[in-house]
Amino acid sequence: MARSQAHRALPADLLASAAWQEACRARDFARIFQLVKVKAGIYPSRIAALCGMTPSRVGEIMAGRRGLAHIDVIERVADGLRIPGAMLGLAHRPWEIPAPARTEERPPEPLPVVPDQPQPVEPPEELDDLLALVDGRATRSTLTALRSSVEDYWRRDNAHGGATLRPAVVGHLRYVGRLLDAAEGDLRHDLQAVAAELARLSGWAYFDARQYSTARTYFTQALKLSHAHGDSLFMANVLSCMSLLATYDGKPHDAITLACRAQDAARAAGEQPLVMSMLHLREAFAHAVMRDAYACHQAVDCARDQFECSRGREAEAPSWVRYFDETKLLVDTGIAYARLGKAARAEPLIAEALRRENSDQRRGRAFHAYWLASAQLQQGKLEQACTSAGLALDLATAIDSPRVSGHVQELHRRMLPYAREAPVLVFEQRMRDSRS
Structure with a gap:
C-alpha cells in the first residue's frame, strides 16, 4: 500500500x-x-x-x-x-537532520569611490536619488537624515540580524557616493564619515550572512574611506570587524594582527579606554581559537582594566562603541573562555549576561544562548545545554542571521554522540518544527 x-x-x-x-x-x-x-x-x-x-x-x-x-x-x-x-536503535533518518543553511558567495556590489574626475551619472532609481541629482548638492539636513538612518540600521541589525539589511545599506552607500561628487568643505568631510560607516555596515551585513569575501571587500572600502577622512579611531572600528571576520574565517593569526593594529590606531587617536576594552577582547577571541591560554588571559585582563578606566567617561566614547557596556564585557569574556575550552569559567558569565540583556536584542541573545549551550555541553550538562540551545533556536528563527543559524546547526552536530538521549531528541524535534 x-x-x-x-x-x-x-x-x-x-x-x-x-x-x-x-x-x-x-x-x-x-x-x-x-x-x-x-x-x-x-x-x-x-x-x-x-x-x-x-x-x-x-x-x-x-x-x-x-x-x-x-x-x-x-x-x-x-x-x-x-x-x-x-x-x-536506527541511524538518524534522512528527514531528521535539517539541511545546513547554505549561503552562496556573490560578487560584491559595485563600491562607490570618491572620484578625481567627474563620472557619468547612473540613472536614478529612487525619488531621493532623483532630487539629489536635480539639486546637485547635499545639505546639512541631508546629513542629519543620513546619520539617523545609520543609527536605525544599528538598531535593526541587533534586533533582526543584518542579512536583510544588505540592499538598503548598499543602496544608501551608493547614494552617499553620488552626493560626494558635488560636496565641498566641511560637508564633504562629514559625508565621507557617513560613507565609511555605511561601507562598514555593508561589510557587517555580509559577514552576518556568512559571505565573508564580500564582507572583506566592503570592510576594505570602509578602511579606505576612513583613512581619506583622517579618522584613525574609526579605522580601529573597521579593523576590529576585520579581526572578528578573520577569526570566523579560520585565520586567527590574521585576526590577532588586525586586532593589534586596531589598538595602535585607537592609541593614535588619543585616550579611548572603552574602545581599547572592546579591541582587547577581539584579540582575546583570536588567542582563544589558537588555544593560547596565557595570551588570551592577558588580553582579557587588559580589557577589564580599560573598561574600569572608562567608567564615568562613556559620553567621551564614539557612538559606535557605546553598545560595549558591562553586560557586553561579561558575555564577551565568557565567549573568550568558551573558545579557549574553559567552560566552567565561561558558563556563569554568559548566563549572567543573558539575564541582563534586553529582550529586543534578539540577534545578540541568540548568539549568546548558543555560547551558553556550548559551554554547558562542554561540561556534559546535556539537559541544560539543550534548554539553552532551544532558546538560541527560538531566537534564531525570529531573525535573519545565517551566522547565528550556522551556530545552531553546529551545536546540533556536536550533540550527535548523545542522539539517543531524551533532551537531544526533544531539541531535534524543535528544530524540525521550526522548519515546518
Whole structure:
C-alpha cells in the first residue's frame, strides 16, 4: 500500500516521556501504536496509511498478535510516524537532520569611490536619488537624515540580524557616493564619515550572512574611506570587524594582527579606554581559537582594566562603541573562555549576561544562548545545554542571521554522540518544527 504524505511530527512531550522511550527501546510496537493513538491522536487507519500497512495488520500488532522484526518495516514505521531513528536503535533518518543553511558567495556590489574626475551619472532609481541629482548638492539636513538612518540600521541589525539589511545599506552607500561628487568643505568631510560607516555596515551585513569575501571587500572600502577622512579611531572600528571576520574565517593569526593594529590606531587617536576594552577582547577571541591560554588571559585582563578606566567617561566614547557596556564585557569574556575550552569559567558569565540583556536584542541573545549551550555541553550538562540551545533556536528563527543559524546547526552536530538521549531528541524535534 502506498503511503500518504507523512504527518508533521509526534508531540515533543510524548517523545520525552518515560513510557514512550521504554517502548521504543524494547521495540514494543503494540505499545508504540497505542501511545501514538492516545497521545498524538493518530488512529490505527491513519497509522496504517502512514506506515504502508493494512489496517488489519496494525490492529493485530496493537492487540499483541503480531510483531515487527524486519528492519525495512521498522524503518518504514520510523519514517511514517516521524520517530527519531536513535529511539529505535536506527541511524538518524534522512528527514531528521535539517539541511545546513547554505549561503552562496556573490560578487560584491559595485563600491562607490570618491572620484578625481567627474563620472557619468547612473540613472536614478529612487525619488531621493532623483532630487539629489536635480539639486546637485547635499545639505546639512541631508546629513542629519543620513546619520539617523545609520543609527536605525544599528538598531535593526541587533534586533533582526543584518542579512536583510544588505540592499538598503548598499543602496544608501551608493547614494552617499553620488552626493560626494558635488560636496565641498566641511560637508564633504562629514559625508565621507557617513560613507565609511555605511561601507562598514555593508561589510557587517555580509559577514552576518556568512559571505565573508564580500564582507572583506566592503570592510576594505570602509578602511579606505576612513583613512581619506583622517579618522584613525574609526579605522580601529573597521579593523576590529576585520579581526572578528578573520577569526570566523579560520585565520586567527590574521585576526590577532588586525586586532593589534586596531589598538595602535585607537592609541593614535588619543585616550579611548572603552574602545581599547572592546579591541582587547577581539584579540582575546583570536588567542582563544589558537588555544593560547596565557595570551588570551592577558588580553582579557587588559580589557577589564580599560573598561574600569572608562567608567564615568562613556559620553567621551564614539557612538559606535557605546553598545560595549558591562553586560557586553561579561558575555564577551565568557565567549573568550568558551573558545579557549574553559567552560566552567565561561558558563556563569554568559548566563549572567543573558539575564541582563534586553529582550529586543534578539540577534545578540541568540548568539549568546548558543555560547551558553556550548559551554554547558562542554561540561556534559546535556539537559541544560539543550534548554539553552532551544532558546538560541527560538531566537534564531525570529531573525535573519545565517551566522547565528550556522551556530545552531553546529551545536546540533556536536550533540550527535548523545542522539539517543531524551533532551537531544526533544531539541531535534524543535528544530524540525521550526522548519515546518
